[in-house]
Each structure stands twice: as C-alpha cells, then as structure tokens.
Amino acid sequence: MRRLPEVIQPTTAISGSDARFPVRRIYCVGQNYAAHAREMGSDPDRKPPFFFTKPADAVVPSGSRLAYPSLTQDFQHEVELVLALGSGGERVAVADAAALIFGWGVGIDLTRRDLQAEAKKAGRPWDMAKGFDHSAPLAALTLGVPPRAGAIQLHVNGQMKQSGDLADMIWTVPEVIANLSTYVRLAPGDLIFTGTPSGVGPIRPGDTVQGRIDGADPIEVVFQSAS
Numbered sequence: 001m002r003r004l005p006e007v008i009q010p011t012t013a014i015s016g017s018d019a020r021f022p023v024r025r026i027y028c029v030g031q032n033y034a035a036h037a038r039e040m041g042s043d044p045d046r047k048p049p050f051f052f053t054k055p056a057d058a059v060v061p062s063g064s065r066l067a068y069p070s071l072t073q074d075f076q077h078e079v080e081l082v083l084a085l086g087s088g089g090e091r092v093a094v095a096d097a098a099a100l101i102f103g104w105g106v107g108i109d110l111t112r113r114d115l116q117a118e119a120k121k122a123g124r125p126w127d128m129a130k131g132f133d134h135s136a137p138l139a140a141l142t143l144g145v146p147p148r149a150g151a152i153q154l155h156v157n158g159q160m161k162q163s164g165d166l167a168d169m170i171w172t173v174p175e176v177i178a179n180l181s182t183y184v185r186l187a188p189g190d191l192i193f194t195g196t197p198s199g200v201g202p203i204r205p206g207d208t209v210q211g212r213i214d215g216a217d218p219i220e221v222v223f224q225s226a227s
C-alpha cells in the first residue's frame with residue numbers, strides 16, 4: 001500500500017508547562033461586545049449569539065513572524081478571550097458550563113475584512129475571510145476559568161487600538177458555551193474565541209500586534225513586510 005501521509009495534530013502552549021494543549025476545533029463568536037456590534041453596523045441587543053469556525057491548524061503561537069495574507073486590502077485585528085475546553089458535552093446547562101473549561105488565553109481573530117464584507121453582501125460563507133492560514137494567533141493558556149471582568153487590550157506598534165473589559169461581553173462565558181453546545185457536541189480540545197471589543201482596525205505589512213488580558217500571558221505577532 002502507498003505510504004499514508006503524516007498529519008500533524010495542531011497544539012497550543014500552556015503557560016509554565018512543557019505540555020501542549022491539543023486543538024480539536026476552533027469556534028468563534030460574532031459581535032459579543034455592544035460597542036463592536038455598533039461599529040460593525042449592528043444593533044447590540046441580546047439576539048442569540050452566532051458562531052463561525054476556523055481550522056484547528058490556524059493556531060499560531062506568540063512570537064510568530066507571519067506572512068501577510070493574500071487577497072486582502074483590509075486586513076484587521078480582533079483581540080479576544082479564548083476558552084480551551086478540557087471536557088465536552090451537548091446541551092450543556094449554563095450552570096454546568098464552567099466545568100468544561102481547561103484554561104483560557106489571549107487570541108487574535110485575524111480577519112480579511114474586505115472579503116467578509118463581500119461575503120455578507122452576497123450572502124456567502126465567511127470561511128475565506130476568517131479561516132485562512134495562521135488566522136488564529138493564541139498566547140500560552142492559563143489554567144482554570146477566566147475572570148468575569150478585567151482589561152482586554154490590543155496594541156499595534158505600541159499604540160493602543162482596542163481597549164475593553166471582559167465584563168462588557170453581551171453573552172457571558174458560560175452562556176456562550178451553553179448556547180454553542182446546542183448546535184454541536186463540544187469535546188476536549190475545542191477552542192472558543194469569545195468575541196472582540198470595539199476598535200478593530202487595519203494591520204499593515206511590518207506591523208507588530210500585541211494583545212493582552214489582565215492575568216494572562218500576552219500574545220505578540222509580527223507581520224512580514226511585503227517582499
């Protein structure tokens with residue numbers, strides 16, 4: 001028989017450990033902070049959360065030097081609290097949801113905003129706007145459940161571009177997990193990007209992008225200059 005290809009299991013770092021967290025799936029919540037929903041032209045009421053996905057191998061670690069993505073003139077940053085699940089379930093009750101969490105960290109939901117806008121307008125999928133290569137930088141995970149409140153910020157070349165508070169999430173962490181688990185069975189290794197505060201904006205070739213949340217390891221990635 002022909003030799004089978006070797007497929008690499010995507011993993012992400014755990015703060016203070018040499019162990020690696022295996023990534024199964026990446027789910028993302030859209031518009032989970034009122035100020036960001038408004039800047040995207042939506043009404044930030046408590047409509048049920050909506051979800052999209054990225055491929056598991058979109059995760060890249062802090063310290064990465066990344067190629068600037070193709071096919072975009074409006075490449076943007078979204079700093080987000082990311083949950084890492086240590087156990088799963090379906091139709092999980094809100095009261096039981098926190099028990100699924102292995103750890104949490106700071107991620108950046110990289111977005112080809114122009115492709116997303118075209119997809120929205122045409123009623124087409126977001127995959128190529130959101131799920132491209134290296135589109136999910138993620139810092140080392142902190143074990144346990146994330147704080148309910150705390151600063152979440154993003155800087156580009158040292159300038160603050162996004163600043164919010166975890167307390168301003170429209171859907172709380174347990175509510176996000178519970179709602180997502182009505183659509184799919186969640187499982188160990190799943191990551192959930194929980195939405196971004198306002199201030200999303202462009203990344204240009206050569207930019208250094210840093211994200212941070214109080215109490216977690218920061219994420220920093222650099223985008224290569226155009227060659």
Ligand code: MN
Nearest residue numbers: 078109195196
């Ligand atoms: Mn996002």
